[in-house]
Amino acid sequence: MKAPPARRALAAAAWLLLLAAGETRNGFQELKTPWLNRGTSTPVPRPAHLRGLLPHGEIPLALRVEHAMAALRRHAHAIDKYQFLQHVQDSDETLYQAILLEHTAEVMPIVYTPTVGEACQRWGELHHAGPRGVYVTLDDLGGVRAALENAARDAVDVVVVTDGERILGLGDLGAHGMGIPVGKLALYSCCAGIDPARCLPVALDVGTDNEELRESPSYVGARRPRDRSANYDALVRELVDAAKELYGANVLIQFEDFGNANAFRLLEEYRSECCCFNDDIQGTAAVVLAGLLSSLRITGGTLADQTFLFFGAGEAGVGIANLVSEAVARETGEALDDARKRVFLVDSQGLVTSARGDLAVHKAPYARDVGGAATLLDAVELAKPTALIGVAAVPGAFDAAVLEAMQRLNDQPVIFALSNPTSKAECTAAECYAAAPRAVFASGSPFDAVTMPDGSVRVPGQGNNAYCFPGIGLGAVLAGATRVTDEDMYAAATALAASVADDRLAQGCVYPPLADIRDVSARVAAAVAANAYDAGTATKLPRPADLVAAARAAMWRPGG
Secondary structure: OOOOHHHHHHHOOHHHHHHHHOOOOOHHHHHHOOOOOOHHHOOOOOOHHHOOOOOOOOOOHHHHHHHHHHHHHOOOOHHHHHHHHHHHHHHOHHHHHHHHHHOHHHHHHHHOOOHHHHHHHOOOOOOOOOOOOEEEEHHHOOOHHHHHHOOOOOOOOEEEEEOOOOOOOOOOOHHHHHHHHHHHHHHHHHHHOOOHHHEEEEEEEOOOOOHHHHOOOOOOOOOOOOOOOHHHHHHHHHHHHHHHHHHOOOOEEEEOOOOHHHHHHHHHHHOOOOOEEEHHHHHHHHHHHHHHHHHHHHHOOOHHHOOEEEEOOOHHHHHHHHHHHHHHHHHHOOOHHHHHHHEEEEEOOEEOEOOOOOOOOOOHHHOEOOOOOOOHHHHHHHHOOOEEEEOOOOOOOOOHHHHHHHHHHOOOOEEEEOOOOHHHOOOOHHHHHHHOOOOEEEEOOOOOOEEOOOOOEEOOEEOOHHHOHHHHHHHHHHHOOOOOOHHHHHHHHHHHHHOOOHHHHHOOOOOOOHHHHHHHHHHHHHHHHHHHHHHOOOOOOOOOOOHHHHHHHHOOOOOO
């Protein structure tokens, strides 16, 4: 149930209601609203409410993109490029999305990882030209719905929410974590065509345990330690309920960059009552599983033939392990517990074994009845993995000794150094190929192609979550899904893996080019929507005959 127009007018922007009602339009406010403003691309002749507010000449959107890219490239530093693009986004969402769509590979590392990490660290220093998202604090308990209403969005398809506790590999950044939902939703629009006017970033500002940040004059959040009381759960509950009331029961809620203590339990609490998923646990898992499935087209064999060693046993590591185990069980027909025997986890205390009595609930299913291994190298020698996957944000953890051991144990070892941003990568592509020249490598942040001693060129794949989460969201929206399930993640992974062309695999790359991201998202969305229809969680009937075509047709495009 939506708030009464009068209340929404008082709480948000009255002119939007006038616009919706067809009343006298406020041209000045329209041009100040990024998802309505078309700037000098507004067709001539222009309506009366814009008279005098724009120069007479009309500049095509494509030419404005060229002008913006020329200006962007004049900036030497990535953070300056980021802020330039944010200014564009805050003034003209159509131009911003046209830039992203036409130059995806060039600007995605600026809009999201790795540059978004620095942007979050410096969030209070950066100039923000207008409101971007909703900050909800513990002081808003009892008034979260009103805070959402102030965003003046009559319709929302996707909400991305973070509490800022585990931003990439950078730790607790509190309210400065808002850069993550902003960046994620930019990719929802760019990669899968979710209308940016129907996307809402939310930061739960519940304090931060980062004392240095908390005491910084530039910190924008509540200057108090992170709240871990019942009030925290009450705030999350109120947010979920308010989003469903305002935007409908099928609104997609993506949990992003929560700490381990909350990420798993919140997912379990809400996944059965609303359309939600955790991208760090489930989306990352889908992307990595897709990379592993693609790698088999290079190395041969099946998923069930592999042994997986995860360096990192938090949200990403366990999320990937869970989906990989489920995929193996699906392939072989064996019990899930048996499939998990192919998986080893290493955390900050070494190999996760049954002899340890300090295991968190999410790690316990992977406790192995083997001798301990205090170091990663010891774990490699003990487990003899065919695939080594890094998600612990420990830079340089895959040193020459570890990489050489993987090459000695395998003809073509699979090595995924997935931690973000680049400063947290377990190794670089060049380091991997130098020590393990026959490795199939992928990373979380982008690395340049590497020329090998024999003159061949290896193209490292980037295990970017943008390959899956936008398509998963589009699929859920397309079907009107009431839930997002683990089966959806498997469907997304297989669709992504099938999108990798043979010529990419020949270069050692297990992911498709970012330039093809909308086509990939359409295929991922179709697979997810098909699963929703088959599972009975879809509400948009009848089912389209061609789901890929339906996904493409549903995509918002800048400029119409």
